[in-house]
Amino acid sequence: MSLKKALDDCMIDFDRCVLVTDLLEEYKLSYKEVNDVLDAYIKDQHDIKFEKRFLVHGKRKKQGSDSGDDLYSVVVEGKVQDWLAKVQDAESQLYSVKIAGGTKVPAAIFKPMQHLEVKLARVEQRPGAGKRVPSANGVALSNGVKSEPIKSEPSKSVVKLEPSKSSLKSETSKPGAEKSAGAKGKSSPENQKTSPKDQVSKSKPAVVKKGSINSFFTAAASKPKDVKETPSKPASGTMDNFFKKQPAGAKNSSPENEDKSKKEAKEALEKTAISPTKKPSRANTSMQLFNEESAESSDEEEKLDKLRRKVIESDNESDPEKPSSSKRRRISDSEDEEQPPKKTADEEVISMDEKMDTEPASETYLDEDGFVITQRKPTKAQQVKKMVSPKAASPVNKKKSPPTTAKVGKDAPKTKQAGIMNFFSKK
């Protein structure tokens, strides 16, 4: 439909501000053509009053310069004549039209232009741009993972590129391999499928790592074979391992708790074997990260964990009467046993305080010329060195300690009592 026809058919709503640039986009016309047609139409509409804005183009001469500035200015109808007089070589064209006193003007929304008067001879697409752009997400693209390479040859890079997925899949597949055939039967067929990634993680790393650290542990551990087959472990397993890695003292060493934790771990393992599909929803991101890290050296860790478990179990079995070390107990114990380490701590604090005292050893000031000058006093530093060895410290040095201990009392109220006790005991 031509612009003229659209105007005649009242297809254009002048209640809102109609821009010439919008019309030239829509009807693929030049600015001049739109201007002429629109101007003619407005002149025909005698009974309607329009609010018009004009685009004034001209040159604004500057004093002392040969070439003036080019000016494209949008002005209201009433000021067009002023502007035409103001600029040189001025010409004006319609810019926007709307019915006077019409509806409130909405905020102008401008679209990027499509209609070009001057074109490039050829607009080239960047090589490879067509492939990238359709998927705006970019995640898959950045990974560079496509179905073809995965299917064709399961290489190491595939595992590296999709670590989270592979780890999740291996999580689900591991219990199936580790557990009994009954558990295998229960697991869903989806999980039974061994993807190329799984194959890679199952076969390749195991073969590669056999000769390295694994071989060392195989000599020590007696049942590592079924572990080897599992490339990675479930999240619960890793968390369990994480807790196992903690020092034995930090853990609840009571046999009841042990049993409980064992039971829970077993249940968790069974759950993963029975309903592996639930796993991804439960596992949070940090767990996944943990798994990703552990996936590479899973075999070695498995074995190490086995060993650790054995060691822990043997420890517990050896002294089953060992009292449960609850937090309270430990705190009370520590209070009783505070004395010997306290001493060293005190000494440290003293030396630190002395260091603090000697800290303003260097002086910084501005000289007459305004240069920043820093002066150091090396004598005090030597003193500090002497102070650090408290055993060798002379009694003169020790006399310095009372004010420092007072400071300590302020800073560390916990050690106050011990510090004072020390002080008097020494006296």
Added chain:
Amino acid sequence: MTNRLETKYENLSSIFLLKGHDYQKQFCHLYAHRLAEMTRLLTPLVQKKWGNKEPIKKLCELRGEQDIHCILIGTIFKHQAHKPSILRDISEENQLAPQPPRQNYSDPEDKIVLEDELQRVRLQGEINGQFLATGVVCAALGGTDSDGFFNVEDMLFYESGPQKPLAPIKTSRFLVLASGLDQLQAHKFVEALNLFQYWLAGSLGNSKEASSMVRLIVAGNSVRSSAMAHVPTLQVARTQANANDTVQAVTQLDQWFASWARCLPVDIMAGAYDPANFMLPQQPFHKCMFPQAAQLATFQAVTNPYSCRLDEALVVGTSGQNVSDLLRSTALDSALDALRCTLTWGHIAPSAPDTLACYPYIDSDPFILRECPHVYYAGNCESFATELHEGAEGKRTRLVCVPKFSKTQSVAVVDLDTLDCRLVNFSVNAE
């Protein structure tokens, strides 16, 4: 419909692309390389200007002797009492309330020191210290005195090296320079932006002129042209809102750029406030930021500083950080003066890394102007200013201070044949 003129284009900004990201290095390497390189470049000029009568000496060769007449080549260090110093801030924070940052910390009492590889000497005499900046490498002719000063009689700067002459081509080719599109505030000048794009496309009755526009360079601050406002309360919510605004602005810019790149080649530089790296040289925006525009070969994100050759014309420019930093640290009045000074000194950003953040290069100084450009511009200036700088041996360089579009709704157009430059303004005059 007419076809746009085409030019030979060569991107010369590869020196500004960072190969590694090692920020652990000291900046002394950069100064050392700058001095070594510029000494090598300055030596023949020195001999040409002052002859072989005066020897070029190192400071250590003077040995504190008096009345030695010689030439020294070294780096200017400007000792400024008001220069912001984090050390002073820390030392004074216990006694005094923090002082407001100065807009300009140049002072007539500033001391000019010339440093070479080993030593330094105070300069006095025929030297206008207020218009010098730290990091400028120069040759000084003069003599020592009993007070330990070096009395300067004459100074020589590199003046950006040789320049290839422009071959006369009859047809006009225009380079369009814009900056500070500030998409976050675009609602305030969107009609001007609309006019600008149709002007680029030749739709405003300017098709003849538009067909000669061979390239558009957007010199920084396309997303934002001022520092982000930090609201103390509701910090998290505000930060989130700012992030969303920025994403929206980049998306809109992508649409604009995609549309413009269909009608002419467009180069986008990062600016001081754009979501890009802060240190100079700023690296090109990642193409993922502009997924639509990046599909077109005519669109490219480039480094800041940016250097390219259009036919024979060498075009070099920045997004304006170098100029604004010089205006802070010197007594230079205008951005144009600062731009001219950098051209004379032969260094795009002499105040980097002293007061202008810059990557700690250890094996080169990419900001040295080894070849004199034909067009040399700085973006994001407060107002448009231009001058045809004529250097030694008939070198002609068009200096252009490209105004912020968000503030002036103007762009600069440079004729690559005659090196004429003019402003094109798109304004909307309400009632």
